[in-house]
Amino acid sequence: MSTDVSDTCSNEGTKLSNLFKRDSSRDSLSESSSCSYAKVESSEVSSISVSSEIDNLCTQKMMHSASYGVSRNLKTILRKTSEMVYLSKRPFPDVHAGPLTYVQSFKDIISYFADNEILPSLSSLCQKLQQGLPMQRISRRKQVLYLFKLENEEAITWKAGSKRLELDSIKDIRIGRMASNYREEYGVSEKVANQWITIIYAVSNKLKALHVVAKNENDFNTFLSCVCGLTYTRRELMESISVPDNEKFANIHWRASVSDRKEDELKDTLTFEDVTRLCDRFHIYCSLKHLKKLFSVADINQNGLLNFQEFQAFVKLLKRRPEITSLWDSLTGEGHSMDFDGFYHVIKDVQNEDIDRENARIIFERFCGSHNSVLDENDFIKFLGAQPYMKKLSEDYSKPLNNYFIASSHNTYLLGKQVGETPSVEGYVQALQQGCRCIEIDIWDDDMGPVVCHGFLTGAIPLVNVAEIIRKYAFITSPYPLIISLEINCNTENQIIASSIFQNSLGSMLVRSEFEESGDLPSPKELMHKIILKGKKNANFSLGAINQDNALSAESTSSCSSFDSEAENMGKAVERKSSTRMRRIRRMTISKHVEVCDSVLEICGLFGLKFRNFSLPASKTSNHCFSLNEKKFDSMCKDKTQVLSLDKHNRKYLMRVYPYALRYKSSNFNPIKYWKMGAQMVATNWQTYDLGQQINLAMFQLSNQKNGVLHSGYVLKPPSLIPKVAKVQELPSLYKKMRRSITHINLKVLSAQLLPKPSDGHNGKELFAPYVTVEFIIDEEPISPVGVTNGSKISATTASTSFCKENGLNPSWDTEMSLLVKSLDFAFVRFTVKTNEIILATSCFKVEYLRTGYRHIPLYNVEGEVYIFSTLFIFLDVH
Numbered sequence: 001m002s003t004d005v006s007d008t009c010s011n012e013g014t015k016l017s018n019l020f021k022r023d024s025s026r027d028s029l030s031e032s033s034s035c036s037y038a039k040v041e042s043s044e045v046s047s048i049s050v051s052s053e054i055d056n057l058c059t060q061k062m063m064h065s066a067s068y069g070v071s072r073n074l075k076t077i078l079r080k081t082s083e084m085v086y087l088s089k090r091p092f093p094d095v096h097a098g099p100l101t102y103v104q105s106f107k108d109i110i111s112y113f114a115d116n117e118i119l120p121s122l123s124s125l126c127q128k129l130q131q132g133l134p135m136q137r138i139s140r141r142k143q144v145l146y147l148f149k150l151e152n153e154e155a156i157t158w159k160a161g162s163k164r165l166e167l168d169s170i171k172d173i174r175i176g177r178m179a180s181n182y183r184e185e186y187g188v189s190e191k192v193a194n195q196w197i198t199i200i201y202a203v204s205n206k207l208k209a210l211h212v213v214a215k216n217e218n219d220f221n222t223f224l225s226c227v228c229g230l231t232y233t234r235r236e237l238m239e240s241i242s243v244p245d246n247e248k249f250a251n252i253h254w255r256a257s258v259s260d261r262k263e264d265e266l267k268d269t270l271t272f273e274d275v276t277r278l279c280d281r282f283h284i285y286c287s288l289k290h291l292k293k294l295f296s297v298a299d300i301n302q303n304g305l306l307n308f309q310e311f312q313a314f315v316k317l318l319k320r321r322p323e324i325t326s327l328w329d330s331l332t333g334e335g336h337s338m339d340f341d342g343f344y345h346v347i348k349d350v351q352n353e354d355i356d357r358e359n360a361r362i363i364f365e366r367f368c369g370s371h372n373s374v375l376d377e378n379d380f381i382k383f384l385g386a387q388p389y390m391k392k393l394s395e396d397y398s399k400p401l402n403n404y405f406i407a408s409s410h411n412t413y414l415l416g417k418q419v420g421e422t423p424s425v426e427g428y429v430q431a432l433q434q435g436c437r438c439i440e441i442d443i444w445d446d447d448m449g450p451v452v453c454h455g456f457l458t459g460a461i462p463l464v465n466v467a468e469i470i471r472k473y474a475f476i477t478s479p480y481p482l483i484i485s486l487e488i489n490c491n492t493e494n495q496i497i498a499s500s501i502f503q504n505s506l507g508s509m510l511v512r513s514e515f516e517e518s519g520d521l522p523s524p525k526e527l528m529h530k531i532i533l534k535g536k537k538n539a540n541f542s543l544g545a546i547n548q549d550n551a552l553s554a555e556s557t558s559s560c561s562s563f564d565s566e567a568e569n570m571g572k573a574v575e576r577k578s579s580t581r582m583r584r585i586r587r588m589t590i591s592k593h594v595e596v597c598d599s600v601l602e603i604c605g606l607f608g609l610k611f612r613n614f615s616l617p618a619s620k621t622s623n624h625c626f627s628l629n630e631k632k633f634d635s636m637c638k639d640k641t642q643v644l645s646l647d648k649h650n651r652k653y654l655m656r657v658y659p660y661a662l663r664y665k666s667s668n669f670n671p672i673k674y675w676k677m678g679a680q681m682v683a684t685n686w687q688t689y690d691l692g693q694q695i696n697l698a699m700f701q702l703s704n705q706k707n708g709v710l711h712s713g714y715v716l717k718p719p720s721l722i723p724k725v726a727k728v729q730e731l732p733s734l735y736k737k738m739r740r741s742i743t744h745i746n747l748k749v750l751s752a753q754l755l756p757k758p759s760d761g762h763n764g765k766e767l768f769a770p771y772v773t774v775e776f777i778i779d780e781e782p783i784s785p786v787g788v789t790n791g792s793k794i795s796a797t798t799a800s801t802s803f804c805k806e807n808g809l810n811p812s813w814d815t816e817m818s819l820l821v822k823s824l825d826f827a828f829v830r831f832t833v834k835t836n837e838i839i840l841a842t843s844c845f846k847v848e849y850l851r852t853g854y855r856h857i858p859l860y861n862v863e864g865e866v867y868i869f870s871t872l873f874i875f876l877d878v879h
Contacts, residue, residue: 172200268305287806337374351853408438410683435711467505481527511605515623537607644728650678668692689864694844748875751812769803783820791815
């Protein structure tokens with residue numbers, strides 16, 4: 001097939017192209033504007049309108065629109081199987097299949113296969129996709145028919161192989177209602193909704209989107225099932241590596257690479273080169289020397305070849321956990337089993353769980369397996385691997401809003417640097433999915449109407465797209481109120497349009513009357529599923545000065561007519577291909593001071609004030625909020641009187657702190673010092689996963705037994721920061737009264753499991769020597785420097801394990817660290833796994849949130865995505 005598939009597939013292309021016509025019948029304001037406003041000249045993903053719900057595919061059973069077709073038709077092409085699905089007896093592809101990462105909605109699709117016990121027979125599906133499927137690729141400018149192929153089961157290619165999408169780079173797959181707004185934004189007919197697939201993927205840490213439409217339902221199912229099936233299959237295999245007595249990994253590899261006939265199991269077949277290739281493909285990153293040692297032990301007759309039983313022995317040696325064997329021996333007296341009394345001692349006294357014998361027995365029987373009355377070492381390993389690492393915290397959401405720290409984002413629309421980056425609604429999607437409860441919208445003028453951008457420094461996305469995304473994703477993770485910090489830089493006409501957009505998109509969710517100028521603020525519980533706009537209040541504005549019924553009615557009429565007019569003008573502007581560069585230059589000429597019109601302020605629940613001092617009457621109103629950049633805040637903290645004034649103010653009123661303008665690379669400050677002064681909304685750049693953002697995320701990771709991590713976005717302040725005071729002079733005595741007792745932290749870093757391969761391709765396995773750096777991040781100097789056993793002290797609060805050479809599957813260190821601190825209110829710990837100063841993975845937690853005892857904690861990549869299989873095994877004692 002030639003490079004231009006559309007030439008050779010002209011008939012199919014013509015049929016599909018007829019479907020890609022703009023739907024002129026829309027009379028909904030939001031739909032027409034979404035289509036018209038979407039023509040921002042930027043990269044494909046920059047103004048993607050993803051205003052569609054992430055349906056829970058597991059609970060909804062894919063019963064919405066296209067999803068129903070997937071459920072019905074997958075069952076006709078997929079079949080159940082108890083083993084891995086490489087049925088063509090060919091060897092595994094040379095493909096990285098190590099610790100995978102992907103986001104929540106992609107997990108939902110994968111979970112659908114697992115929950116319904118549907119495993120695709122990938123051999124036939126892969127063969128079809130390897131031959132190629134003609135699908136229409138949709139972009140902002142054109143729709144072209146290409147042949148999409150599967151290459152080596154590791155990538156999707158098109159445009160004669162010149163375009164490539166690595167399967168491991170996929171972050172999300174959206175179909176049906178999940179992808180409807182992409183289709184609507186590009187003006188594509190609803191007739192192809194059941195064949196539309198959107199893939200969100202990462203290239204060089206930047207998100208991109210691929211939109212394709214299959215020519216029929218069968219091709220749609222083949223493409224989706226193949227991609228999801230390959231990912232699910234890898235996950236199943238990797239999980240089998242982490243469980244000591246799970247023989248699936250050995251069985252599957254033998255059957256796929258050698259034979260599935262019983263009589264062939266006794267043949268000496270696999271060479272050392274065969275098993276090293278296997279380790280490479282599945283990210284078992286160990287040196288040849290280490291693997292050779294294990295191979296020699298498993299090779300009983302020492303002929304350099306392994307039969308099936310010897311290969312099983314090799315895999316068991318590879319998966320061995322000596323640090324747990326040592327723990328097991330210490331708990332059982334080197335016995336071979338653990339009865340219930342011994343188990344209850346472990347769970348009660350070692351793991352420090354508050355549990356009675358009846359519930360402990362339920363857990364005990366779940367892990368006993370076939371032994372019925374006792375645990376063996378493998379059962380014990382499974383038990384430890386299944387233990388939660390975060391405490392089950394029950395937060396009180398009934399206090400006034402000012403008593404909470406609120407997860408907050410700065411310039412939420414940016415995915416990278418503050419300068420030159422392309423804004424995207426994906427920034428809002430990601431932040432809201434993680435539980436962010438305060439987002440920022442900067443509104444500017446444009447030929448198309450109000451847009452969201454960083455002034456002339458970036459491209460722009462239509463405000464209507466952002467509003468729609470917020471409507472869909474606002475409460476997808478947390479039910480507690482979402483605060484939108486508005487930065488208004490547009491003219492009055494566009495402000496009226498913006499007001500109309502917010503009212504049309506957010507409607508009854510907007511908070512207006514719940515906030516009074518005096519008295520306590522409402523609680524997060526009272527404001528559940530509400531959205532609070534925060535606008536900059538003018539000196540002469542008074543809430544209620546305008547008759548709301550008349551004002552809203554008038555604004556509705558004028559706004560809608562202006563909105564429609566702007567949409568028409570925008571369409572003409574696109575036809576004239578007005579210059580993005582010229583629009584940015586015009587933004588440079590806008591006055592720094594923009595008067596916010598009443599139509600915007602009337603729908604705001606909070607009002608931003610420029611800080612002058614704490615004694616002005618406006619700073620005594622409950623519905624005001626000071627916004628300070630970090631430099632201004634730090635400057636105030638140099639004055640002891642100002643420090644006390646800040647603390648006093650933030651015990652009753654709201655404050656937002658945001659990064660200084662010179663952080664153009666979107667770096668972050670340490671948020672602890674601002675939380676310690678009571679600032680509720682400490683806004684960080686969520687697009688950068690540096691230390692500041694890691695601490696920020698750690699603060700808001702509240703554990704929930706049923707759902708894993710509950711990102712409510714609200715954390716009640718420590719008791720020392722809640723009591724109100726009438727005068728600043730009362731604070732010093734309050735500090736003394738609320739001072740907490742000294743806390744001893746004892747931490748052991750025991751081992752890691754399935755570490756990811758170093759990103760530096762020049763780092764050979766023989767030089768691979770992982771170690772862990774542990775940083776205790778606290779708000780005050782420790783009482784005494786960190787103590788270290790079997791490791792190295794780096795600073796008063798930082799220590800490192802020793803090196804574990806040549807082993808990335810299960811390196812062990814057995815390093816112990818101890819620290820005395822004055823308080824745990826703002827105590828965090830960060831683990832960084834490295835080799836040769838190359839960061840392999842990180843993990844950061846609030847110490848108070850971690851369960852004590854022996855725990856496996858997750859590890860994250862440098863972008864902040866959790867590795868599905870990589871863990872760190874630690875012991876923690878806090879008293």
